[in-house]
Structures are given as structure tokens and as C-alpha cells.
Amino acid sequence: MQFVHEINLKSTIEVTLLAVAFVSSVTLLTWLVTDIKYRVAANRAGCSIPKRYFHWDPFLGLDLFFLRISDMKAGDSIATDTNLIKRYGKTVQTNSWGTKQYVISDPINIQTILTTQVDNFGSAPMNRKMCADFLGDGVMTVDGHAWKQSRQMINPVFARAQVSELSSFEKHLAQMIDQIPKSGGTIDMQPLCKRLFLDSSSEFVFGKSANSLSPETDSPIARRLPGLFDEALVGMFTRFMMGKFSFMAGSKRKYLEQCKAVHDIIDGFIDEEIELQKEMKENGKTNAKNGTPYSYVLLKELAKETEDRRVIRNELMNVFFPARDTAAILLSNVLFLLARHPEKWEKLRSEVLGIKDKKLTFELLKSLKYMQAVMNETLRLHSPAGGSWKTCLAPSILPHGGGKSGKEPILLQTGDQVRMSFAPLHVDPEIWGEDANEFKPERWQNLKQSWNFIPFMGGRRICPAQQNVLTDVACIMVRLMQKYKALENRDECYEYVDRIVFTRESKHGAKVGFIPA
């Protein structure tokens, strides 16, 4: 009996080893054939072989994945790409879950992807697959005709007229300033900035402000939405990171429940709005005031176009998702840096005091040169969006990345991914000089906008909210500087330690003290 067991065990081990050897040989052979075909195609297209990252795990690239996770845990999420680029150059081919992924911080390649070859690169293959359960089909997750339609629909939210409506924003801003300790006490501004932008963005997206800054708020947006949204966002981010293996990213049922909890709140607003518009039609009214200071409220405009709740919800989610935290993080980062550079606060304050009590307008805020420089410098060092991912939809040639020098053209094939890494580009010493990691707004004095600096990305899918964000943040800074003469750092940790869940924010927030004027 013992003997039979031993034979069975021996043959099981043999069969397993044979199976492993067979699968490995087939995989290796497939890889070799694919690589030879690629080399032939690249040669025919006049391209060189790209610089390649040396993977310990050449099949799934898990070594690089775990390196990313470890850098993220250490609070330095951009270290992986920065080191990759230092070692291999500004365009390097890596393996992400078995798919070729080009990590790019070469401005010429990025410009090519976003302009001349824009039709060859799409957001949908990655964004839609990984984010559809939460965001649905909307401006961030679709391409082509569907994207054009979505973008047209949301564009008025960001129109110039809306940007100039600072009075509506100032109401929320005054509530935020009320929460700052009066006599220089310490406060973490990051959560407060998030509440400010939650209140303003919920107003122009849903037509109802969360009023989270108001002491007696009973709004479901303020009470429940941020927490539920965060939970679902972590689920979506984990799935995004796990790529093809997202099925291993925890319980799908739980994640879908988290998505549904957010959708249920938003569906409530949509149903209310559809009912309201029906009533208006029945009473022969066409253009009632929308009940908010904004001239364009996304939900109201979408409900005029369709009664399909899912379509409306998807568009709302696709705008609310980027709207919620990004601008707040920029503002909080400006405060983080100015608190550590009191001389820059002084310089900015003297520019701000120069406008006296003039009415704040888009044009006036734009004319504050040092203010613009401070915001640019903050975005350069700590942008809330560190990069962008696209998938190659048709064979494409990028001008750089091949050969020994990394300056020869390379061929990308359908299905390859590009990870445009802005964060290392923004601190590249070849572009910004040896002091690239220092906070020096003065460097913007004679700089023109170029593809070296793309915190809002570029091309036709550029962030539509760029002007709104810069105007709002400048407006807040003016009001803070008129009220407080100094800003003190109250954080024991001087460095910027980051935390990532799609957006990149300061893990320790922005702990400061405002000294009244």
C-alpha cells in the first residue's frame, strides 16, 4: 500500500514538472516568435528597438509592480518612474501584467501621443474596463464619437462665463475662512480645502451644495457621499492597479455594493430633477431659475436632454470624480509650500495687497504674475495628477525611445499601453536645471507654456477645468492673504510624503497656523 502511494506521488510530481516545463516552453516560444515579428515590423517601419526594463519576472512584470507598491507605501510614489527614467532614459518599455507598457516622460513623445497621433491612442480600453462599474460610460471612460458627445455636453460647465462667477464661490470660501482658528492656532488645511471644493463642485454638478462647511448641514452629500465615494474609489483604484488580474482585487460583490451606495444617492437627485422638469413642462415653464448662483448646472442641463437615469448618472460621475479632490489638493499644496517658504508668502502677499479692494475677476486674478507663478510651481512639484494612461489603438511611431541613445524612433503596436509620467518630467534636471526639486516660483518669470509642463495634460483631452481651478485657487489665496499677514508651518515633517488613490496628495495634510493681519 505504502509502495502504491509512493508511485502515485512520484508520478504526480513528474506530471506536474512536465506540465510546468511544457507551459514554460510554449510561453517562451510564443514570446520569441512575437519578439522576432516585432523586430521585423519595427525594422520595416524604420524604427529601432526600444530601451527595455530588465524584469526578474519577464512574464507578468510583477517585480516592477511590487516596486511601485513599495514606493507608494513609502510615500514616494513617483520614485519608481523617476529611477526607471534615470536608468533607462525618458521612454522605456516595461511589462505590466503581461502587456507592453511604455513609461514616457519625453515631452516630444507625449506631444506626439496627444496631438499628431491622438486618434491612435485611447482612454477607453483601460479606463472603461477598470472603472465602468463605478463611473459608467462618460467623458473620462469613452473614446471617439461617444467622447465628443460627452465633452460637448459637459463643456458649458467650464465656460468662461461660469469661471467668472466668483461670487458664488466666495460664499463657500467665507464659510471656510470662518473655520480657521482666529488667533494663529494650528489647523490641517487639506480636509478643509476638500470640504470647500466639495461644496462648490456639488453645487455646479448636482445643483445642490453639500454645505459641508456649514455647521448645521443635514445634506446627504455632506453626511454620506464623501465616505461612500472614498470606499468605492479605493476599490476602483485597486482594480485599476491590478490590470488584467483585477478579478483578484478583493470581493467584487462588496465593491459593487459600494458603487451602488453612491449611485443610489445620485439617482435620488436625478429623479427629483426629472420630476421637477416634468412639472415645469406641464405648467408651460421653460426656463425657471436653477436655484443656484451658477448659470449652468450639469444635472439640470443633462435632464433637459434625456430622461435616461443611467446616462445622466454616468456623466455626473465622470465630472464629479475629477472635480471632488483635485483642486482642493492644489490649494492645500500651495499652502503646504508657502508655509515652508515664508519669504515667498511675503512676496506674494505684497502683490496681492497691491490690488487693494478691487473686485476679483478672472482677468484681475490672471494678471497677478507671481500668483500664477506660485500655482505653476506648486503644480510642477506636486501635481494632484501625476500622469495619464492610454492604450495604443493602431500601430504608431513615436519619435524617441529607441537605439542606444534612446533618441531613435520606436514602433508601438495595437494593445500596447503608454504611461505618460508627468511627475518625473516636471522635475527633470535637463529641463529645469539642477535646482529642479526646489520651490522657486521665480523660475516662471520668463517661461512660456510648453510640453515640458503639462499638469492638466494637453491636446483635445486637456482638462476642461484648468481655468476654473486656477481662478478659484487664486481667489482663495487673495482672500487669505488679505486677512492674514503670515502663514506658519506646524508640521514636524518638512518633506512632502505622498498618498495615492488616483490623485496624489500629502499624507500628512497641510498643518499650518494663520497669523492675523
Ligand code: HEM
Ligand atoms: C488641480 C486640479 C486638476 C488637475 C491637475 C487636473 C488634471 C487633469 C488631467 C491630467 C486630465 C487628463 C486625464 C487623462 O486623460 O488621463 C484631466 C482630465 C479631466 N479633468 Fe481635470 N484636473 C484638475 C481639476 C479638475 C476639476 C476641478 C474638474 C471638474 C470640475 C476636472 C475635470 C476633468 C475632466 C472632465 C477630465 C476628462 C477630460 C476628457 O477626457 O475629455 N478636472 N484633468
